[in-house]
Amino acid sequence: AKQFVEHRPEYQVNVQYLEQVQPKDLDASEIEARLGATWISEDYITQFMAETFHTPRYYVGDKIKVQYAEVTGQWNVMGKSVDSYGNALVTSTYGTQRANAYRLLEDALNLRDTKIYDTIQDADGEHRELNRKETMLAQQKQELIKEEFKEWIFKDLHRREDLCKIYNERFNSIRPREYDGSHIQFVGMNPEITLMPHQKNAVAHVLYGNNTLLAHCVGAGKTFQMIAAGMESKRLGLSQKNLYVVPNHL
Template identity: 55%
Template sequence: KQKQEELSALYDGYTAKFGILNSRANRIAFDQDSSYSLICSLENLDEEGNFKEKAAIFQKRTIKQEKVVTSVDTASEALTVSLSEKAVVDLPYMSELSGKDTKEIVEELRGVIFEDPITGKWETADEYLSGNVREKLKIATSYAETKPEFSINVQALKQIQPQNLDASEIEIRIGATWIDPKYIDDFMGEVFQTPHYLLDPGAVKTSFSNITSTWNIAGKNAETSRSFANTTFGTTRVTAYKLLEDTLNLKDIKIYDTFDERRVLNKEETTIASQKQENIKEAFKDWIFRDPERRQKIVETYNELFNSVRPREYEGSHLTFPGMTPDIELKPHQKNAIAHILYGNNTLL
């Protein structure tokens, strides 16, 4: 209060002599002063720029005073303070606040905090029970076999596993890089009717390079032009296996003729080849889930790869904001957004 009175007296004395701080004369006088804009905030102006009243700092506290918590009664309160002050589960700090040993704190917070079996770090439930929860369940189950204390991790993770998608909810595009190449070989054997004497020894074989992300079919010209594959899914200009390879690599086939060392697009042959590519796509789509055993394995793989992540739900009700004006009260979603920034290591909301 005394400081506010001193500030008010200084302000009144200055403005009585030189006018309000936001006046044109003062703006010119303080033109080189980088703090002038801050000083101007001591005055509230109306929409036309005329003096309205002194700022709130003359009458009341405009920033919250930081209150340092030195002790709490429960482990739950200690966790709240730890998250607010350090943004992590800091058991030694929580023990210091509550006067309880870490084992007692862990026992009281069972199901609220979890120990990561790999890192040994303690995490809140919203952090641990998020991310790739299928992988976390595998790890926790493995550790629980020899360390029973991780059984609570297994129980909690089982309850939040994503619901498996079935085949009707999954659309597999030919060329998807997660598909095992052996399924493409099976497709050729069943749909292209590629002879076993070519498939079994690998004369015609599919492979995928993780380095270049490209598919390759060895032995694209192993069959004659009169074979079932080439007459049904190929053209007179390009084999079915070449078309399949381009389709796997998401390439549109183009057929060129050469005249006097000049390549010219053959539109008619290109159109025929493009239609054959569409036939291959439709044939693969009809074939891929036809066999029950194959369907089950592919669905399991898909769920493992693309349906294992549980988004983290950030909760920021425990956060405090020392130094912020008490006139502003953040809404729950705003506090949650700040928690997302603090704990998620990014500002993407």
């Protein structure tokens, strides 16, 4: 709109009105940033991995790195076994001997709960059996990694500002419609009854919004709102028969 108005200044008023109704930017406390969210870049996931697991610098980005494939929607941690020996953070603090931290991170990125299987050899041959103890331990470590990520992701100021900007630009584009019922005349209503502004707005919501939840507190006048909305709907030809259903306990 701003680019268009450069050549057609008479539409400047449209730009002004559009700016007035833009959704307010969300801050970090209002944004859920979780492992696996594709709007968080590979670089940030790699940084989290390196700082949390103390991955040796000479491995990061070369032998161990995080990749996301847009075609398949899959995350991959390359070189999961490279740093498995001698790093207690990988095999004990954030991982187990059966599932190291890099594997748990990859599963978390792909929204998978890690499961550990044993290969059993018996008379019927070879088959895999779930190891419940190891699985429970691995999933506990996986939850720890997720919690660490929540603590880490917005801790750095630059990273927080960058991610908030990305999130708001990509997703924060919807603003709930605000209904104004000040113009409704309520033909035929008892003149002794005067609806409050919020009640008129609620009636407008019912008339124009197609579906409505009147989530008002006790005493806010929901009964008047429903009756007035029903009468207006019938008067305007929006409904033929209105049915009000009230549970017995109410």
